[in-house]
Amino acid sequence: MAYLELKNVCKTYGQGENSTAVLSNINLKIEEGEFVAIVGFTGSGKTTLVNLINGLIKPTSGEVLFKGEPVVGTSHERGVIFQNYSLLPWLTVAQNVSMAVKEAFPKESKNEIKDRVANYVEMVGLSHAINKRPKELSGGMRQRVAVARALAMKPEMIIMDEPLGALDALTRGNLQDEILNIWNQDKRTALLITNDVDEGIYMADRIIPLKPGPKATLGPEFKIEIDRPRDKTELNDNPNFMKTRNEIIAYLMAIGEDRKSVSEIEYLLPDIAPKNFVDQF
Ligand SMILES: Nc1ncnc2c1ncn2[C@@H]1O[C@H](COP(=O)(O)OP(=O)(O)OP(=O)(O)O)[C@@H](O)[C@H]1O
Numbered sequence: 540m541a542y543l544e545l546k547n548v549c550k551t552y553g554q555g556e557n558s559t560a561v562l563s564n565i566n567l568k569i570e571e572g573e574f575v576a577i578v579g580f581t582g583s584g585k586t587t588l589v590n591l592i593n594g595l596i597k598p599t600s601g602e603v604l605f606k607g608e609p610v611v612g613t614s615h616e617r618g619v620i621f622q623n624y625s626l627l628p629w630l631t632v633a634q635n636v637s638m639a640v641k642e643a644f645p646k647e648s649k650n651e652i653k654d655r656v657a658n659y660v661e662m663v664g665l666s667h668a669i670n671k672r673p674k675e676l677s678g679g680m681r682q683r684v685a686v687a688r689a690l691a692m693k694p695e696m697i698i699m700d701e702p703l704g705a706l707d708a709l710t711r712g713n714l715q716d717e718i719l720n721i722w723n724q725d726k727r728t729a730l731l732i733t734n735d736v737d738e739g740i741y742m743a744d745r746i747i748p749l750k751p752g753p754k755a756t757l758g759p760e761f762k763i764e765i766d767r768p769r770d771k772t773e774l775n776d777n778p779n780f781m782k783t784r785n786e787i788i789a790y791l792m793a794i795g796e797d798r799k800s801v802s803e804i805e806y807l808l809p810d811i812a813p814k815n816f817v818d819q820f
Contacts, residue, residue, distance in 0.1 A: 540607045541568035542728055543592065543696065548601035550587055561587050563754035565601070567747070569730060574722055576731040576739035577757070578791065579749030585732045586622065588749070589700040592730065593619050605696075615643045618694025620702035624685035626673045632660060633669045636688045643692035659691035660684075662717055664710075679706045686714055690721055696728045697721075703738070712771065715742060723767070736787050740780060741769055746787060750794050758794065761787050 548565040551558050561584040569575050579585045590596045591603055594610040594617070603610040605617065626635050637656045644652065660669050663683035673681055682705050689697065697718070703711045719742060722729045733739050739746045740763055748758040765779050774780045 541604075542571040542573075542606060543567070543569040543730070544602075544604040545592070546602045546604070548591060548598045548603060550584070550591060550596070551599045560754045561752055562591075563756050565757055567757060569728060571728055572726055573745070574719075574729040574731070574743045576733055576743035576746045577749050578733055578736055578739050578746055578787070579755070580751045580791075580795065581734065583749050583751045584755040585749060586700055589619065589621075589698055589730075589732055592698060593617055615692055616695045618689040618692050618697055620686055620689040620697070620699045622701045622704065624673075624681045626681055626684055626688075628673050631670050631672055632665060632676070632684050632687075633657075635673075635684055636660060636691055639688045640691050643694075655691055659687040662690070663687045663714065679710055682706060683710070683714065686718070690718070693725065694727070696730070699729070699731045699733075701733055702731075704734075711738075718742070719768075736784060736791070737774075740765070740783055740787075741771060741774065746783075748787070748791060748794070751797075758790065761790075 545565050545567040548562060549560070550562040551560045553559060565588065567575075577585065577588070587596070591598055592605075592610065594603075594612045594614065605614075627638070630638065633656050636659060637652055640647075640652050640655050644655070647655070657666070657669070660666055663686055665680060665683055665687070668676060668680060673684070676684070682702065686702060699718070703714055706714065715738065718729070721727065729742075731739065731742055736746070743763055746761045746763065749755050750758050761783055763779075763783055765774075765777060765783075
């Protein structure tokens with residue numbers, strides 16, 4: 540039994556003429572302890588896929604199974620690091636993280652929770668800002684709080700929706716390593732959604748492209764045969780890295796060309812306007 544399995548999952552938003560078929564026939568199996576990356580184009584349905592796995596939305600057809608059971612709603616077992624950090628603006632960094640920790644560890648004492656929060660805030664390099672509110676932080680700092688919050692809950696499965704996109708290269712590299720450490724030490728299972736092929740190859744065991752929508756579906760998987768721990772500084776000299784990178788980029792470019800031809804189709808918009816509309820432009 541796969542740890543996470545998506546069976547023929549389709550997701551359509553809206554109904555009738557206004558419907559958008561975003562995902563179609565998504566089949567995916569992730570084994571316990573694996574690190575899988577999905578690379579996709581902007582707007583191809585990556586967040587929709589994360590929301591389905593997280594239980595925030597239901598598939599139109601097909602099944603999402605976690606440890607053999609259908610996913611119904613969210614759960615602490617699956618921790619998501621969202622693209623748009625979604626912090627509560629009236630709470631400090633410590634309070635934002637501890638709220639999540641309290642929910643995941645309701646039996647822990649105040650001091651245990653305080654220590655756990657301090658550890659993870661330190662891990663993302665924000666000890667100096669632990670009592671600040673989100674409005675006093677830069678976008679990158681907010682994203683680091685969101686990473687600390689998700690990891691401090693020690694979820695069995697870490698699901699990441701382009702979590703590091705807003706960060707500078709150095710911070711991004713450090714957090715990639717922290718996420719890998721936690722995944723490896725705590726024997727977690729991880730799913731990373733990214734548009735960065737290099738990030739996917741550095742972190743994952745397998746990379747699966749999400750073909751552009753509408754009706755986006757998963758392409759063939761690419762296995763990353765590079766020993767761990769991987770050394771970022773040496774990757775460019777690693778023949779396996781170069782070969783896999785070239786194969787994935789060639790594949791993405793080919794499906795990108797197909798996408799261009801789809802986007803060149805002319806869509807006619809209805810010629811309508813409100814009754815009393817006066818053209819002032
Ligand atoms: N709630 C919704 N109702 C209707 N359409 C939606 C809804 N959510 C997403 N969509 C549409 O589904 C498509 C995929 O959106 P989604 O956010 O999943 O893509 P994405 O790959 O995460 O995008 P990005 O890379 O820009 O974050 C888009 O065309 C979007 O407009």
